[in-house]
Amino acid sequence: DGFGGPGYLIESEVGRRLHLPFTVSFVDKRRARRAQGSIFRIMVAPAPTLDGVHTVFGRILEGQDVARRLEYYDVLESATVIRKRDHEYKTVRRN
Numbered sequence: 382d383g384f385g386g387p388g389y390l391i392e393s394e395v396g397r398r399l400h401l402p403f404t405v406s407f408v409d410k411r412r413a414r415r416a417q418g419s420i421f422r423i424m425v426a427p428a429p430t431l432d433g434v435h436t437v438f439g440r441i442l443e444g445q446d447v448a449r450r451l452e453y454y455d456v457l458e459s460a461t462v463i464r465k466r467d468h469e470y471k472t473v474r475r476n
Contacts, residue, residue: 387419389472391436398437400428403448405439423448 393409400406401424408420423441425448441448442463 392471393436394438395436396433400424400431400435400437401440402426403441403445404437405441406431406435406437409435423451425449 391407393407398404404424405421406424408422421438422435439462
């Protein structure tokens with residue numbers, strides 16, 4: 382719902398991936414080059430205006446029909462990471 386969070390921020394990696402249909406990206410509300418730890422968007426259409434601004438960190442491979450039907454305040458009950466990049470993910474504690 383855009384409130385709360387995990388207590389940390391994840392360093393942004395903007396510009397590396399495009400906002401294509403069914404990609405998932407962080408929302409950087411502060412534009413501080415640190416992505417929020419828990420606010421994200423699921424793209425159902427291309428969004429080139431977000432390329433280079435927000436970090437794309439995943440994509441939906443199965444259940445795309447479900448993603449199209451999501452509405453505000455729907456709850457994500459589960460997600461499975463099937464491939465993780467092998468670099469360290471640096472976090473910054475939120476004050």
